[in-house]
Amino acid sequence: MANVFRSNGKLMLTGEYLALRGAKAFAVPLQFGQELEIDAVEHPLVYWRTLFRDKIIFHAIFDTDGFDVLETNDTDKAEWIKKVFKAIREQKKNFLQKSGAEATARIDLPMNYGWGSSSSFITNLSQWADVDPFMVNMNVGGGSGYDIACARANKPILYSNELANPKFDEIDYKPGFERNLWFVFQENKMNTAEAIRKIRSKKVNDKDVRRISEISEQWVKSKDLNEIMELMKTHENIISSILGIPSVMKKYKDFNGAVKSLGAWGGDFMLAVSEMDGADVISYFTGNQRPTIFNWTEIVKNQSPE
Numbered sequence: 427m428a429n430v431f432r433s434n435g436k437l438m439l440t441g442e443y444l445a446l447r448g449a450k451a452f453a454v455p456l457q458f459g460q461e462l463e464i465d466a467v468e469h470p471l472v473y474w475r476t477l478f479r480d481k482i483i484f485h486a487i488f489d490t491d492g493f494d495v496l497e498t499n500d501t502d503k504a505e506w507i508k509k510v511f512k513a514i515r516e517q518k519k520n521f522l523q524k525s526g527a528e529a530t531a532r533i534d535l536p537m538n539y540g541w542g543s544s545s546s547f548i549t550n551l552s553q554w555a556d557v558d559p560f561m562v563n564m565n566v567g568g569g570s571g572y573d574i575a576c577a578r579a580n581k582p583i584l585y586s587n588e589l590a591n592p593k594f595d596e597i598d599y600k601p602g603f604e605r606n607l608w609f610v611f612q613e614n615k616m617n618t619a620e621a622i623r624k625i626r627s628k629k630v631n632d633k634d635v636r637r638i639s640e641i642s643e644q645w646v647k648s649k650d651l652n653e654i655m656e657l658m659k660t661h662e663n664i665i666s667s668i669l670g671i672p673s674v675m676k677k678y679k680d681f682n683g684a685v686k687s688l689g690a691w692g693g694d695f696m697l698a699v700s701e702m703d704g705a706d707v708i709s710y711f712t713g714n715q716r717p718t719i720f721n722w723t724e725i726v727k728n729q730s731p732e
Contacts (some may be wrong), residue, residue, distance in 0.1 A: 434456055434458075435543075435576075436576035436577065437688055442687065443669070445586075447635050448588035450584055450639035450643065455580065458541060459535060461532045471496070472489075472522065472526055473528045474488065475530055478532075478533045485499055486503075493511040510562060513566050514557050516565065517561060517562070521557075540689055546577050559577070580728075582597050598728070599646060600728070601654075604722045605704065605723060609725065610696050610698050612716065673686075678698075682710075683698060684700075
């Protein structure tokens with residue numbers, strides 16, 4: 427009988443970059459994610475395939491000795507999966523030592539959105555192996571780990587990771603203006619590893635880290651849309667000053683509302699908040715060559731488990 431695991435995608439609303447320095451971040455799990463189905467086999471091989479919209483987009487065969495790649499259609503991806511397997515075995519020495527598996531991953535989040543295909547993958551494999559996904563994530567690529575927390579969350583979270591000690595609380599976030607919150611794709615998937623290297627090369631003072639944490643805490647308590655927009659502007663100004671990069675607000679300065687980057691600046695998604703009707707928000711960004719737009723209510727997971 428097959429074992430099936432599922433993990434969510436993610437988006438970080440506050441704390442980008444500085445979550446790596448221990449700042450508290452506000453993040454949301456998504457209704458989109460990744461499923462992993464495992465069937466055990468007796469011989470020492472892992473037959474892997476990944477499906478997106480019922481089409482195979484990746485396949486590979488690994489041995490279970492050192493997880494060498496014996497066959498694949500994407501060498502870079504297969505080598506990354508090999509790193510994940512080896513990081514799991516560092517925690518669990520007997521993982522796949524006497525057997526193999528047929529593994530089928532089914533993804534329902536678009537790979538170019540930056541919604542957590544890697545973190546949901548790591549979390550699914552860690553569930554299968556019964557190991558700590560935060561440790562696997564740290565050994566494979568670093569990052570704050572908020573995406574790993576979102577992978578198993580049922581509601582938005584407040585997350586922090588000081589001294590490699592991840593902590594998070596689920597929040598029943600229903601401020602009453604969810605339909606005024608929009609996620610807009612900037613049509614450019616950013617490199618997470620490069621973003622991590624960038625912030626680690628920057629000088630960041632403790633005051634900015636504390637202020638971002640305060641913004642995260644204020645945000646989840648606020649019932650005032652105008653206050654949220656002011657918090658967005660303050661957050662953007664702090665990160666802009668640290669990175670030496672103009673805020674995305676300058677690009678959309680005629681927008682009747684507020685916008686902020688989500689994730690690595692220069693790409694991925696941004697958050698747009700406005701009192702305008704949804705049709706007007708969509709019209710504005712479509713007219714600015716940003717046609718991929720989702721409302722909060724369409725993609726954010728915010729419910730108790732069944």
